[in-house]
Amino acid sequence: MFSQLPTPILDPILSLSVAYRSDPRSEKVDLGIGVYKNSAGETPVMKAISQAQDIVVATQKTKSYVGLAGCEEFNQSMVNLLLDGTSAMDxxxxxxxxxxxxxxxxxGDLMKVAQPNTTIWISNPSYVNHRPVMEAAGLKVKHYHYFSPETKQVDVARMLDDLSTAGPDDVVxxxxxxxxPTGADIDFDAWKVITQLAQKNGFTPFVDIAYQGFGDGLEQDAQGLRYMADxxxxxxxxxxxxxxxxxxxxxxxxxIVVGKSQHDVNNAKGKLMTLARATYTMPPDHGAALVKTILQNQELTAVWKQELSEMQQRLLNLRKILCNELRNNYNTSQFDFIESHKGMFTVLGFSQDQMARLREEYGIYGVGDGRINVAGLTERDIPYVAQAIVNVA
Ligand SMILES: Cc1ncc(COP(=O)(O)O)c(C=O)c1O
Known part of the structure; x- marks a missing residue:
């Protein structure tokens, strides 16, 4: 059975971590995998999570099954975080x-069942797993223009041009x-125009929000999504x-699904539960139990919000220090865009070869497509990384 299988292709991001760990150079810097790191280069357990963990351990009486939809209080908490104050709440x-x-x-599986002909449009470039997951669900995948290599910002005109051809069988x-990976976000005006396009042309928007709170703040990061849901x-x-x-x-x-009526979304949820049953049956409980514990407790919520805001500020600060270093010590404004990008990632605009030089000559591990994880920097690394960037540019 297995002898016919091809040699597996290594995941481009996960294999970087393996290479980084076996690199003996002391000056090496890991800007590959997308995890947040503090100034000690660690990814700590958040204080709010540790406190919630104590509560869960002290109060949990059983490890029996929870259910196909997981913890309903967690689900409601997630809906509140994302859609609070919108007309979509009911x-x-x-x-x-x-x-x-x-x-x-x-x-992906739900779309395939509900609308088998669906084409899903994803940005070019996009999260490395978007295309494989949607193809594995049996959907057709198309790309829309997104990032301008010249300006290192979103090419909104070309993006909207592409999306204006999406119709009722399409999901964007x-x-x-x-x-x-780019760190370049659309602004609120673009969210409004895309919403109007969806209304006019009938495509369904799909928002993947994996970093709420890392950009401009918890509420601000959901602004476009909320406008759309409304x-x-x-x-x-x-x-x-x-x-x-x-x-x-x-x-x-x-x-999460938003629909025309509660009746429709109940049916969609029922189908999601059937799909989950045939896939993994039930999600793991522990993380959701912790999040629920935090979001149902005002004090813990305040601790969590404070920590999240510190993480967000740290990202902004690292971007600023790196840009200052490049501007002040190398007299270049070529990388000023790094400061305008949001969240953990920035695409430097380097080729595969340039990224290989960063890795091989300097031990700086970014992803081959030019992405670096800003959160992987420490203040101490920045002069070294800035110098390497200038040398490779
Ligand atoms: C845009 C985007 N979506 C989804 C995910 C998947 O996140 P999770 O760890 O929750 O599966 C990631 C992770 O990097 C991401 O960047």
């Missing part, structure tokens, strides 16, 4: 999933904030607690 339903990755797959996947009849949403709760390995996320 025509929305969601299930807890194993991370946003699980949510992407469940919604947008990044809610902190675009992965103004379209149907919408799909995936969200993740990997980054903003630091729960990467606990696989905690949600798949």
């Amino acid at each position: 025509r929305v339903a969601g299930i807890q999933t194993p991370g946003a990755s699980g949510a992407l797959r469940m919604l 996947l947008l990044h809610g904030c902190c675009h992965n 103004n379209v009849e149907e919408m799909l949403i995936t969200t993740s607690c990997s980054k903003n709760f630091g729960l990467y390995r606990e696989r905690t996320g949600a798949a």
